[in-house]
Amino acid sequence: MILQQIFDGLTLGIVYALIAVGYSLVFGVLRLVNFAHGATYAFGAHIAMVVIVSANFGLFWGFIASVIVTGLMTMLMDRIALRPLRIKKSKGISALITTIGCSYIIQNTLMIVFGSRSKWFPKIFDYGNFNVGGILVKSTQVGIIAVSVALLLALTYVVHKTKIGLAMRAVQQNSKAASLMGIDVNKVVSFTFFLGGASAAVAGTLISGYYQIVNPQMGFVAGLKAFSAAVLGGIGILHGAVFGGLVVGLAESLAAYYIGGGYRDAVAFIILIAVLIFRPNGLFGKKVIEKV
Amino acid sequence: MDTKTQAILDVKNLSIHFGGLKAVDDVSFHVNRGEIISIIGPNGAGKTTVFNMLTGVYKPTFGQIFFNGEEIHGLTPQQIVKAGMARTFQNIRLFGDMRVIQNVLLGMHTNTHYNFIDLIFRTKKFRTIEKEKQQKAVDILKFLGLERYVHDYPTNLPYGDQRKVEIARAIATNAKLILLDEPAAGMNPEESEELLAFIRSLASQGFTILLIEHDMNLVMNISDRIYVIDHGRKIAEGLPQEIATNKDVIVAYLGEEEMDEEEVENA
Amino acid sequence: MKIQNPLNLLNTKPKKVTALVIAVALLLILPKTGLLSPYLVRILTMISLYSMLALSLNLLTGFTGLVSIGHAGFCAVGGYTSALMWQYTGLPWVVTAIAGMIVAGIVGLMLGAPTSRLSGSYLTIATLGFGEIVKMIALNWQSFTGGPLGVNHIERPVFFGITLTTFNSGFFYLSVVLTALVTLVVYRIVHSKMGRAFMSIRDDSLAATLMGVDVTAYKLKSFIISAAIAGLGGAFYVHFVRFLDPNTFNFDISIIIISIVILGGTGSIPGSFLGAVLLISFPEILRFASEYRFIIYGLILVLMMRFKPEGILGGHSNRKLRLMKGVDTYGY
Structure with missing residues (x-):
């Protein structure tokens, strides 16, 4: 039975990892916790629902549309709301509060457009169940893991092997120096937001297809869990986010089984607060010395 | 008199290592009551790091710091302020959204003694102490010629006056030893000339001054003694005229042109 | 020497106290006059509560x-x-x-x-x-x-x-x-x-x-x-x-409270009142907008950060700081 919990937990965890990577990417480049990331994830799920359920295109087009629309939406959010703050050199907390505001705007717009009740979403990758060594493996889970792993590998490739990825890492190290070297920092930031939005959209679609439910408020708790994952691994560090996602998914699944379903969501918050207290830079993060 | 009993600050073999980097290595110096002592050295020599150890921001890896004869190792910054040592900052660090008088009053924080009940009920104790401190704050500002700024926000003040408000805040702590971190940085020659005269007047009022400076010429006229550090090590000490002709010092300063401005302090 | 600004007359203490007494008296009598429906009294209560929270x-x-x-x-x-x-x-x-x-x-x-x-x-x-x-x-x-x-x-x-x-x-x-x-x-x-x-x-x-x-x-x-x-x-x-x-x-309440503080002014006591009056009364006054109230709260956060992060009444004040009575500021 425990193996079953572990497998289910890892399935969830890999999706959390996908969301967590979005936090990490944006944080890496801007030192900003993008609070709207959870709402972005819900937004992506709704776009997929419109394309798959309402317009009756298949899952593939659902993914594509969701990725593009959500990615553009996050780019737009950065362009309209956040870039002016960078130009003004506002305090860091201003940007955070702005993303809280954006999160509210997105979530409540979804509520007005789609209603606040939960809506049906078709099961994805549904080819039945298998029994592997006593563990019930759903084809949906296999599909989710495959898509997530592929996307995480693709993101890693983009960040580490491409020109734009190099630019992202340069901005992460020192945005002033990067801009002096001719890197268009705004373009890099836009691209980063696109990647974050796109990965959240895929994650939203996957989770909706897993639970077969879409809800405008789904992003709140998922966003917090993924944020916990990102912080656990050391925010700004990609492999840290993946590791954190898996741990949070696993912990959640085991807690639901051993303590009770009611505390399912609490686990991530407890991990979050514990990490913030004992190791604020995360498992893979480095310590920073304050300047005087 | 014996220098040992006169020394308000006595630093022995002070060292701090950040990883493998010896930011400050085996530096010893002392400051006597009423003196103006300068620590000079090229950028990145470790001067601010020394201040950070004196004021309790960093814990030294080795070495001892005696203040008024007591070892201050392990004391918190608050306890060090209370003991009578206060500082200013290289990049002015005033409280920008508090009034000038509130900045000075904040300096008196550790010696303003009323409790929560007193302030909520505005007891006689609160009113007496608060009035006394406010008057004292105004008077310190007046002493520095800043009384016209009582109600202003420090960010609206000219640069030189902001530095003076920082000094006022340090004086308000009741400090006997005042550490000035590159007080003339960012000033034009006239302003820094005026500031140096002001520092001299502080010393004549009974304050002891330890200042660090990057520009050697600036401190030649006002220092009683000068210590020179480079790459975290003390390379010379003595009277200003001795320092001016010291070979090692000249090499350190000439060599600086070729070096990158690495800020070891901020590592 | 100094020319008295007529507005300064209001700053003299007895006048201020009188104004405050009148304001409080009005506030206390108001619900009894019958001019206010229980509905309005309820809204005023909520404004007062949210002022406290803010x-x-x-x-x-x-x-x-x-x-x-x-x-x-x-x-x-x-x-x-x-x-x-x-x-x-x-x-x-x-x-x-x-x-x-x-x-x-x-x-x-x-x-x-x-x-x-x-x-x-x-x-x-x-x-x-x-x-x-x-x-x-x-x-x-x-x-x-x-x-x-x-x-x-x-x-x-x-x-x-x-x-x-x-x-x-x-x-x-x-x-x-x-x-x-x-x-x-x-x-x-x-x-x-x-x-x-x-x-x-x-x-x-x-x-x-x-x-x-x-x-x-x-x-x-x-x-x-x-x-x-x-x-x-x-x-x-x-x-x-x-x-x-x-x-x-729930989280919505937290958002309302922080929106009030940010709109009214961080670090401003009157700001918290102003914020509460504006944000608690608007869904009632603009009934058509009440469905969009949380979008509007979100917009307020975004717009304030963009254009006036210190809030309406926050930021640096032009008025003198109130010091204890009898502190001599040498004319300043």
């Missing part, structure tokens, strides 16, 4: 610089303490409300102590996690809190044999008294050694440390006081609406 958050966020988006969690702690204490012991509201304040203050300490080292965004997210944990405990500790069903038919406060209701305007008067007391407390804290320590932490915590402020201790004090006031607000609210469940003080 002042509490302003102390933490506006004056100490610690941005909390889990403030409703403290209201929940105060509300649950008061409601459950009433349920289990039947003690009068005054007692249960004070207990609510104390427990909320202790919880504030419990949240503040481990998170005091955190800065900026990290702390903010931790407060959010805190709010959610409170909600989850309320939901899952069914035998004690009533779980999802909550606490029902909570007794109204009784003073001198009179039960407070919306109809006899009792709740309105109580809220005005509480808000006045909270305002006085916050004002006095701000204009003292403690308030200066808070502001110094907000402006530059390292410089504050090096000037002798025990930053951790003062962050905790700010947390405790702010949480206790929020707890009082919660204890008031649950006896006002007579019902409490885990969703009563």
